[in-house]
Amino acid sequence: MKRSFDNIANSYARLESLMFGNSLQHAREYALSAFDVTGAQKALLLGDGDGRFACRALQDNPLLQIDSIDISPSMLHCAKTRIQTSNPKLLARYNPINANALDHEYPLSHYDIVVTQFFMDCFKSNQANQLIAQLETTIKPNGRFAYADFSIPQRRAWNFTSRFLVAILYHCFRLTTDIRARRLPTLTWPESLESETKTEFLKGLLTCENRIKR
Numbered sequence: 502m503k504r505s506f507d508n509i510a511n512s513y514a515r516l517e518s519l520m521f522g523n524s525l526q527h528a529r530e531y532a533l534s535a536f537d538v539t540g541a542q543k544a545l546l547l548g549d550g551d552g553r554f555a556c557r558a559l560q561d562n563p564l565l566q567i568d569s570i571d572i573s574p575s576m577l578h579c580a581k582t583r584i585q586t587s588n589p590k591l592l593a594r595y596n597p598i599n600a601n602a603l604d605h606e607y608p609l610s611h612y613d614i615v616v617t618q619f620f621m622d623c624f625k626s627n628q629a630n631q632l633i634a635q636l637e638t639t640i641k642p643n644g645r646f647a648y649a650d651f652s653i654p655q656r657r658a659w660n661f662t663s664r665f666l667v668a669i670l671y672h673c674f675r676l677t678t679d680i681r682a683r684r685l686p687t688l689t690w691p692e693s694l695e696s697e698t699k700t701e702f703l704k705g706l707l708t709c710e711n712r713i714k715r
C-alpha cells in the first residue's frame with residue numbers, strides 16, 4: 502500500500518472521534534469567530550482534509566468564497582461530497598485545489614482569512630515557517646490567520662501524557678500517510694501576524710489562535 506493521506510480520508514473523522522471525541526471539532530470551530538469579526542469573503546484553507554470546517558464555514562457565511570488546497574484527492578472528494586450533501590448550492594462557493602501547499606504560488610494580498618488546522622504539524626519546522634512566511638503575503642491588511650494544532654502543555658502533569666499521545670499520533674500517521682515530520686514544528690510567526698485571540702482544549706494539547714495581519 503502506497504502511503505498517502507488518501508488512505509485515511511474516509512475513516513479520518515471516525516478515528517478522530519474515537520481518540521478525542523468532539524475536541525478537535527471544537528478547536529476547528531474556534532476559527533469561525535475570526536470570520537465573524539472580519540466578515541470574510543475570501544478564505545484560503547490549507548489541508549482542510551474531509552471538509553468539516555469548510556462545510557461549516559460556508560453554511561455560516563453566505564458571502565464566503567473558499568479556495569481549499571489539499572494534496573490528497575480523496576480528502577478533497579470527501580469534502581465536496583460532504584458540502585454537496587449538506588446543501589448543493591454551497592458548492593458554487595467552494596473551489597477545491599489539488600496541490601502541494603509547499604509548491605503553490607500564492608497571490609499577493611488576496612485573502613481575508615487563511616486557515617490551517619492540524620496541518621502545520623505535517624511539516625518540519627523549516628518547511629512550516631517558510632510556508633507561514635508565504636501565507637503572510639497572501640493575506641490582506643487586517644485579514645486573519647486562523648491556526649489550530651496539537652501542542653505540548655507546559656504544565657508538568659500533562660507534559661508527559663501529551664508528548665506520549667503526540668508520539669503515538671505521528672507513529673500512526675507515518676504508517677499510513679507520507680508525512681515526513683516526526684515531531685511538532687517550532688513555529689516562528691512574523692511580527693506582522695499579531696496574536697489577537699487564543700485558546701486551548703484538552704488541557705493545552707490543542708492550541709487555537711487567531712492572528713491579525715498588521
Ligand SMILES: C[S@@+](CC[C@H](N)C(=O)[O-])C[C@H]1O[C@@H](n2cnc3c(N)ncnc32)[C@H](O)[C@@H]1O
Nearest residue numbers: 506548549550571572573576601602618619623
Ligand atoms: C492531519 S490532516 C488535517 C485535516 C483537517 N485540517 C483537520 O482539521 O483535521 C492533514 C491534511 O493536510 C493535507 N496535506 C498534507 N500535506 C500537504 C501538503 N504538502 N500540501 C497540501 N495538503 C497537504 C492532507 O492531505 C490532509 O488532508
